[in-house]
Amino acid sequence: MANRIASVIQSFLGGAIIAVIVTVVHGESFPWVLGAGLLVVGAFLVSLRLLSDDRIITIAGSLGMLVTVLVLAQRSTGGSVLIAGNDAGNAWVIGASLLCGLASAWPHISSNSAR
16 A cells, blocks of 8 residues: 555656656747657656556646646736747647646556457
8 A cells, every 4th residue: 555655656656757848848839849748748647547556646747747837827926827828839738738648547457458
């Protein structure tokens, strides 16, 4: 049980760290950096889904990512915004949300059902 809790916390933190990094750099040389960032997000979520036996690990990683994007999308006290309301910002928020939803909803395919 403690091992599972640690895995959930680690996947949440991993998703949050990836979201922070991609949020900071998503607007640089649009669309290449954004595409690479979404590729990293997809690879992270697919690896969580393939390596874990249940969805809770993938959902935790997705929640870490989405909560971080939500927090960083807010206007700060100084008035600055990390995720602007332009094409790059919209593509980052929508792309990350779609990838998180798709990875979390993807069915588990066991190796026994393929035989």
